[in-house]
Amino acid sequence: QVQQQALEVSRQRLEKETVRREVGGSSSTDLLNAQVSFNSDRSNFINQELAVLTARQNLNLQLAQDPATEITVSDEMIIPDLGMNFDALFELAEQRNSALLAADYSRRAAAAGVGTANSAFLPRVNLNASYGYTDRTTKNEVTNQFRPPETNTTSKDGAVSLGLSWNLFNGFRDNITRQNAKIEEKISRLQLENTRIQLNGSLREKYETFRKQMELLALEQENVQAARQNLQLQQERLQLGSVSSLEFRDAQINLIRAETALITARFRARITRLEIDQFTGQLSIE
Template sequence: MRLTKMFVLLLCVVYGTGLSAQEQVLSKDEAIKMALLNNFDIKVARNQVDIAKNNKGIMNSGYLPSLSASAGANYNRDDSNIEFPGQLLEDGSPRPDQELVKAEAQRYNSALNLNYTLFDGMGRYYTYKQLKEQYQLTELQARETIENTLLQLFSVYFEVARLTENKNVLEQALEISLQRITRAEYSFEYGQNTKLDILNAQVDVTNDSINLLNTLQQLENTKRDLNVVLSRDLNSAFEVDTLVQFIPKLQLEELISQAELNNVAILQSERSLTINEYDIKVNKSGYLPNVGLTGTYGWNLNQSAPSAFFPGTNNETWNFGLGASLTWNIFDGGGTSVRVKNAKIAYENQELVQEQIKLQVERDVQNALAIFENRLNIYQIQEQNVITNQNNFERSKEQFQLGRITSIEFRQAQINLLNAQTNKNLAKYDAKLAELQLLQLTGQLLNIQI
């Protein structure tokens, strides 16, 4: 008897500590906003979109000219001795040697070089189009990441909600079992029952306490899982919203009818097909010539040292030049032809992939709808089952208090109600998750109030 009371007291202390730490309710909208802002996978996806955005800009298009600058300087110093063998002066004496010391010469130059491609067979035009399509494809991939993250978020969020409701149910069961102990003890003191009724009540209290402790532990672990998805402190305390609302049937049917237009996998396959189409045209540009312009503008300064025969000079020049070039790879060994053929095959493969994805999405939508409707029916049945078991429990409680049924029969009615309540909680959140998975397939997960 004393051990049971100590165990119950310990349970109350542990549970009371957990309650004091829970201060705020984390709504579904707040959870979505927090995930969109902090989740690591979403951040990485957004960075990928930024990279694709940079790639599709004019700076990466090949349409802008290239301009380069160059400069140089050279310095020479010569010490030389010039001899004139066999040469005589006017007076008939040998011509003396001439020595040049520290004869310095400098050369300076600078230039601007401009290169611009006027025509490259339309290759850069279709490459530019490809990059724009790649950007839109990356946006769709980021959207897919966000959708998957939100599904992960709510699978954990609803698990927290389910365990929270189960915890409340188990608390009520424990409270009822504790009341049974008190009643059994009073009845034993007045000789109305045996010690066995007290022991049975103590066993039930122990089982209910263990079940509640295990649920509390699962609840804390699942809350940490949710904090990981939200990318915040693992020990952040919060409650969740256990209210669940389902989308009206007519609205859901309308969303399903537009699934092929909005499904992210189908949209990605369409973008990939367009990219493959541009790839064919990019490779065909190898059949056409390239026309380019070049321009130069430069400055040169040569400072030469004096020599034995000439004085030093300074020569400064400015030059400006324009040029045009035409390059036509008339035959490249068949490389361009092979690339075009392979690009066409890749396009045909992408068409097949697109048809396969459409068929798979249609199947997945129908399966998801069937699963959702089945789980929704199960939830409605479980709701009615709770009502039935609640009425049965209340009647059993009255009969037990009047002494018309045994404690074992009363306990069975309590267990039936407990199972019905926990099964209803499971069915409710299973049905909601099935609805969210259906919304993702219709491409409307980010557009619907959850």
């Protein structure tokens, strides 16, 4: 868009210089300078179109889709305000940062491993219970009034056992296992603290960088306004013939540089804002 606007200004200037030259109000030098400026801006515009086309194709390839697929890009780059100070940001990061949560889970798992290793030094209690029920029917070969044709026999039995065992010695293997578990737990605690310190430092760096980038962004916006007003003034002077072609071109280039610097500043601030969202666990992909 910046190159397109610059090309349009150069086209208008070239048309005016051509008309002035035809009526004898402009020198051939001014016309040639206008032609050179137009060609230069046209070349920059074509190169910019090529860069956009290449970037779109590369993005489509990364998305595993047809390189010719159209991608709609918004011209507006919104930079949300942080809305909180550093302490609040770090508190949010402690709750939601993926690296810190993973380190905390590792610490919990290591602590559970210590508990498991300590259980080997405790006595084992074994409780067993059994219950049996038997219902048997027997046919009698000889029957009379005292012996029916069938005899039913029912029996019930139960048993309960309680055992206590204690491992007195197994070559210090349990003790070694417990020591290793304690070492792992200590390492995990140190790793958790180190992750927290690194998170604090990285988040603070991005926080301060974002603040300075927003200040720079405001300054670049002022520069664009000043450069745009200067170009408008030079355009008016060009109509009156009171400005040289070099002075006009210089004002035009200053506006291009100011707008390019503004876009760069806005892009960098947006990237830093996304990195802060990543650190605080607020970055989501829909």
